[in-house]
Amino acid sequence: MSATTCDRSVAHFSGQKKHKRPGLDLFWYIVLWPSRVAAARRTMRHLAAMSDYELRDIGLGRYDVLNAASGRLDEDPTIRLAGEMQERRKAPRGNLGRV
Template sequence: MTGATIQTARAALPTRLTLIDRARGHAVALLAAMADGLSRAALNARVLRQLGAMSERELKDIGLVRQDVYDAAALPRDGDATNLLLARRAERKAARRA
């Protein structure tokens, strides 16, 4: 190899590494998002099981009704049941104050 060829190969090397590093970063971000989605789905399922086992009185004590639990269970898997339940509770609390 001549000196010019070696210089050209060295100049191209950081670009290739940068592309590989960026691809690796995207893959890690995708895996992290998938893991986050799975853990959120597991959390939602656990919350809904616990709420489903509660009596009407216990649900009322925390500001919910049985229909809220049914609505949260009907959300798509990527929906966040916890946010829905908290929003319903806040709506009822605001309505009592008005």
């Protein structure tokens, strides 16, 4: 593969620019699928091994980890978890029943 073809593929995967061979994208998606699955499973294994205290320390709960595990096999769970953390930060905090 030449440097320009490789550069175009990297640019396409990062969403910067499309090149003229969409079949090549499908090829690389299929070829790299096992590595994406392995990385996602490794991340989930690390998160599942954390204690509830450690999860709370990074702003997550056990349910968040279980929910992230329900995604596609090759989906990066950290993206879903980061989105949940952002939603939680934006949500208004109640007064906890105080008047």
